[in-house]
Amino acid sequence: MTTSEDQMPEVTEEHIERLKENMEKVETLSKRLVEVMASKKPHTSALDGPNQELFARAATVYFAEAWQNPAKLLEQQIEYWGKSVLNFAEAQQALTIGEVDDEHDMPADKRFSNPMWDTNPYFRLIRQQYQTNAQAITQAVASVDDLDAKDKRRLSYFSQQIIDMMAPTNFLATNPDALQKAVETEGQSLINGLENLVSDLEANDGELVVKLADENAFEVGGNLATTPGDVIYRNRMMELIQYKPATETVHETPIVLFPPWINKFYILDLKAQNSLIKWITEQGYTLFVVSWVNPNPSYAETGMEDYIQDGFLAAIEVAKQICKVKQVNAIGYCIAGTTLSLTLALMKQRGDKSIKSATLFTALTDFSEQGEFTPFLQNDFIDGIEEEVTKEGVLRSWIMGRTMSFLRSRDLVYGPAIRSYMMGEVPPAFDLLFWNGDGANLPAKMAVDYLRGLCQRNEFASDGIELLGHKLTLADVDVPLMAITCETDHIAAWKDCYRGVQKMGSRSKTFVVSESGHIAGIVNPPSKKKYGHYTNPDLKSDADTWLKEADFHEGSWWPIWEAWLKKRSGKQVPARETGDSTHPSLAPAPGTYVVANPNI
Template identity: 40%
Template sequence: MYDPAELADFISNANSQYQKLIEQLMSRQGMSDPSLSILFDVSESFQKMSEQLAINPMVIYEEQMNLWKSQIQLWQNTARQMMGEAVDPIVEPAKDDRRFNDSEWAENALFDFIKQSYLLFARSIFNTVHNIEGLSPHASQTIDFHTRQFVNAMSPSNFVATNPEVIRRTFETKGRNLIQGMEQLIEDLKSSRDGLNVAMTDRSAFKPGENVASTPGEVVYQNDLMQLIQYKPSTEKVFKTPLLIVPPWINKYYILDLRSSNSLVKWLVDQGHTVFIISWVNPGPSLRDKSFENYMLEGPLEAIDAIEQATGEKEVNVISYCIGGTLTASTLAYMAAKNDKRVKSATYMATLQDFTDPGEIGVFINEATLAGIERQLDRDGYLDGRAMAFSFNLLRENDLFWSFFINNYLKGERPAAFDLLYWNTDSTNMPAAMHKFYLRNMYLENNLVKPGGITLNETPIDLSKIKTPVYFVSTIQDHIAKWTSTYKGAQIHSGPVKFVLSGSGHIAGIVNPPTKEKYGYWTNDKLADTPDAWFAGAEKHPGSWWPNWQEWSTSNKYADPKTMVAAREPGAGKLNVIEAAPGSYATMRIVDVLKADAATNAD
């Protein structure tokens, strides 16, 4: 119980925080045109759904009857349960649904009733949506996505009065958890853009160069778009052919160099490779005109030139990841057109080249939403990485949004320190010209797989002309680059191709060090006509795919396994050391970028 003075103090504090929250929300009104949001225009798909339901109203009628019967049964079961009788639940959460893990959801008759009522409601809505016929695949995907967002937002776990954990916490803290939650919400709104970027981790616990991105190295080259890091060797001898890593420019490169225990960069260095990695700039409005072509010319191609200066070697092996792999494939096709054979082998990690089925991201890509994105890009000169992060988190909304919403704002707890989530919140912007080209030519029109469908530096490119030996590794649970879609890219290349499928998802399946012995991977030396046929003939192996890649890269002489040279120190060649890794590009946050651009414009 509160004493009167404590209650008055609590009410005053709560009112103060509430006023701050309202002011923060009001200040955001009008900051963005709603038509510029990638979530804006879904009306057409839902209009088509309404038309189909009007044609076949029995879909709704039958589902409503099923829901009514289930609700009657639930009322009866709850009455029996309150009388002390043990009853089996009518509906249960999915095994991977962690929203109802607290014991009171099952042991307390009231909360059990609330939970099952919600699950019945959710099941009914999803059944109705999934049983509608006559919709295009994109319309079905759009409706399913937005329906899922609505249904999961309405979960009783997301509300103070219907979450037993939150209720207990509120009594224990005398409501201070809600005050602390509002304080955190106010702070998160300040650092958000076109959505709510819920804090996922304790950012103060990490510092790039110390406990993340900590593999020793030096920046040896830079231009407007990237810094090139050369890592210090850890072996006396190294492979003759250097290794260049082309990471995505969505977030920072150090997803491949988090901690020493799970760093792909460190592992590669320890295997005897001379490792270089591109650290992309975090662009602001001043780089609005940098195009996809610029990313190729000033990215991999300039990096290869710089590596020759640093090591004396004209040839390189390349590892690429996600959109960095899409760029690498485009670069190899460009080099093939120019008869440039400096890349001895290439590796694509979770990389789309054929965008026929891009997965759930496709829900954001249609002519209407793309027109809105293009208007925003034309207005701002860049796509704010925080807006993209919010959209990506909605692809796994319960795990990447609502769980943190409950923890931070309802329980009033601070998020734990987690390096992967620190990286996930360290977003990067996209230059307007590049992002417009990428979305339209890759996702919307799928021009990359069309011979001559894309022209870079006045050169039409054709992926089928790539004869470079390539290693594709994808992940079986990837929701960003579906492995069945990445497999189509492997079928386009005309040189030797090895396809490997890792367990887990887009990040965990790639960043999977051998010491963990987790997930496993599948191999099949035959590149079958379909991904299903490939998988049917594949053999599963325990542990990480990394050693398999090392065997491939050395046994096929792509890394010159019989030709070892003395270890190369950064700065020992023709390139001088600019600064220590991770470099200034990797440590520049979005707020810093925008401040720097504003200061430049003011001058």
């Protein structure tokens, strides 16, 4: 038994007066809020939620099943009523006797870590009833049987979004942390929070995009992306950076690394301690990295062909010219790994042997299973995206960023919003979150090509995808390759990556599963001795069997990859300076494209 002692700070008349003074400051901020919302740039409403037909179908099925089996519905309702009445009765008892019965276990949830959720009858009732409601909704969705598997998955996802959105921690009147801080600071935390809210809205043309990191703490090229190098080539699609050597000799075969163009390349060069780019140069390799353009509406007709022709093929050719070699080793990360696979298939059909080996980081090539993106890859959302990009010329970066964030909404949406807008806190100085918020637009044609042809129709892994006059299939990918995937990756699930690699035509294939997720599993330097990895040379079995029979290794996968790459990188030659007479330095790394504002 615990007593519900008053845990709020003592409130004096002086506190109340200062609180009133602070509240008057809200008027000025409210005017700014109205102004920014009035000037908000509209976007396609279909991007804000699923077509209502989904809920209509679910409701029809639910009530049809209830009609056929009313006992099932009654059982669920009676259980819900019983728990609700018990919650209320316990709260009444606690208020009467001044004590809270803490013998009833409630599900662990870090959102409710404040002791008042357990000891204060008011907050305890709110928490209990919220969790009772959440359980009832989850059970109701789970009981809908006669529904298409994709619709069932979408219904489950969006119902969970509603549950998370309605959490009492998201509202000032039912958040003890925010209320306590408001009283302690005499309302200043709320003033600061409203200032943060208005500033975020103003920074995004009225769209609410929660700032995750303190932007004033970082500068690309200042304390991020600082590995020395030069931009030695530039076209409308990319800047090609050649990094300065860190050893006296280097392997003859250079590396060309293609990062995703949804985010910026410097995730691989955040700081010296975890920079893959710096580490590669220290192992004795000549490294080229593509920095993609952040497209504006003039790129509306830019498609996957342009990324291949003016990105992948152009970068490979320039690296060959500068290093005076016939082949390079290529790396593709995420969507760039998907596109590198398309490029390999194209080069196979053209008889072009410029790539000696390929490394894929978290790259999907078989989209027969859409994983956690299933809710967003159905026609209602894709139709909405197509309508949006037709009007705008690009898929604006905040739309893609918002979609990614809502896959982890508690950590990337609601938690940061509470700290910023209700608690009035400055976002943390966290480089990874800064990078996460530094997104890029996607050209209209490219976005639709990718979503329709690859994600929805899965053409590359099935009958083939038409690109640049060729029909490309996974079987065309036949160079030696290593695929690095991540065990808890929610963007490119490792089992889905595995299925694509199995279908590739390469006779030499190495598959690795790193612990952790899409970013931490890749940006995993050996010095941290943090996440381990799994290997298994047998790629004939299904994914579950592969993992069950795999060997686990402590620490980063970087060293085993480098050992694999070394065998395919030729003899040692004198270290190369950046560029040559026909490819002079155009700018120091990290270049100009990575910091350019496409809206200017």
